[in-house]
Amino acid sequence: MTRELIHYPAVRAIEDVAFRIGWTPVRVFRLLLPVWQVEVSATITDGRPYELIDRFLELGIHKAGLGTVDELADFLCLDRSLVDRALRVLGAIGHLDEQNGRLVLTGIGLRSVREGTCYVLTREDRRRLYFDAFSSRPLTRAYYESRTVTMLTTAEWREHAATRWPYHVLDTDTGLDSGALAALAALPDRERFNLPERIDEPRQLGSSLKVRLPVYLVRAVDPDGAVRSVVYTQATDPARDGNDPELTELCEHTPEIAAALRAETVGPGLLQHVRDWLDKRGVGPLTVDDRGDGLIRATVRPSAFGEKGLGITTLGSYVPVRDGLLNVWCDDLPTRRRALLRRLDSIVQANTRFTRRGADETITRIAAQLALGPLDTDAARRLAAEAQMSALARRLDRLE
Structure with a gap:
């Protein structure tokens, strides 16, 4: 059995592209993106309120250019021994230096x-910090959640690659940019990339380690006919977060990635493979349309959906x-309505915190997918009652 590394099936990513973004999916790739793993050491700063005299002393040094005990004591009209102790x-806490x-103020003194x-x-x-290996840009904080995100070492992915594994391993000869750590430290939103403000002077420890991040990359055609790439990862949920914008931009604008995807051409005989796939399930399609770019559309009869045929949720x-x-x-309207109710029923049962607003959004999305026109929770509840799905009708009626 194929081991999936991402906690949701690829079809959810494909449907997000089709029904939220509005593009036509043609292929999906399971990729292992190269990522630089960097161990860093840094100093942590804690902030506290100034002692009254301390703040004025540092302001005098910074603003007035005062640089001796006597100058500060005279300017602030304070006792010389008091100023000396405060300085x-x-x-001792690293705010002052002598030149x-x-x-003069040190860096941390000036910042204070x-x-x-x-x-x-x-x-x-x-x-530990992560940078994508193609452009040395930092990954966001979501990728540091080890319970959901898997960073594979070379030994781990090679062990899997020896079996039947659908992941394509991308690589690059580009090393980690020597200025990547400093550039991250200078970002105004650096906390978003797992480097909080109070962590100063990060320094790399040892060499960078190349690891791999599993992703789904959906190739799609936009309304202008351009071929686009959309990336989904373990750190994102298509239903909640959509795609990953940073990694999507990376994969769309990195020539090495584009060349690797172009090399993965659709193999010969895909149309016959689809026909055989349908025949094994006892489904004789009315029509099969092969676009030639990896997407095949099969129009089937209502009888195609059943225990021995296709699952109704594939419609x-x-x-x-x-x-x-x-x-x-399937062109049959009652069959498409049945598909809506079955999918909605499984979603409602699995989500005990489902709200009316969430139901409206879900129903609108599925109805568009099935060309059912505008529907809301009330309309779906009526359809459920007509279909004698009383439990679903009651659940929808109780939503708040």
């Missing part, structure tokens, strides 16, 4: 004055078949 404390016999918070270096921090959806996609269709 020693500020030096040519005059006091500017932000009005007394920052203190408290301890060392060690953490209107996309089925990955070998290196292409099969879109199953």
Whole structure:
């Protein structure tokens, strides 16, 4: 059996492209994207309110250019011994340095004055950071959730590759950009990439390790006829988050990735393979339309859906078949309504926190997929009652 690394099936990614984005899916690729794993060490700063005199002393150094105990004491009209003790404390916490016999603010001292918070270096921090291997851009915080995201080492993916495994391994000779860590530290939204503001001066420990991130990449045709790529990962859920915008942009604009995908051509005999696939399920299609780009659409009779045929939930959806996609269709309106109710029933049963708003959004999406026109929760409840699906009708009626 093929081991899936992503916690949802590829069809959910395909349907998101088709029915949320509005493009025509033609193929889906399971890829292992190369990622640089970097271990870093940094200092952690904690902020605290300034002691009154300390803030004025540092402002005097920063704003007025005062650089000695006597200058600060005279300017602030304070006792010299008091100023001297306060400056020693500020030096001990790393806020002051001496240049040519005059006091100057250090980096953390300058930051403290500017932000009005007394920052203190408290301890060392060690953490792991991820950068995509093609452009050395950092991955977002979602990719550090080890319970859902799998970063495969070379030994791990090679072990799987020895078996029947559908993942295509991408690679690049490009090393990690030497300025990647500094560029990350300079980002205004760096916390989004797992480097909080209070972590200063990150330094790389040892060499970078190349690991692999499993993704679905859906190839689709947009309304202008252009071939596009949309990426989904373990860190995203198509129903909740849609696709990953950063990795989608990476895969759309990286020549190495585009060349690798172009090399993965649709093999000969896909149409016959689809016909055989349908025949094994006792389904004789009325028509089969082969677009030639990996997408085949089969229009079937209502009798095609049953225990020995196709599952009713495949109607209107996309089925990955070998290196292409099969879109199953039926012109019969009652059959498409039955497909809507079956899919809705499984969703409602699985989601105990389903709300009326969520039901309206789900019904609208599935109705569009099945060309049923505009429908809402009330309309679906009436259809369920007419179909004698009383349990579903009651669940929909109780939604708030």
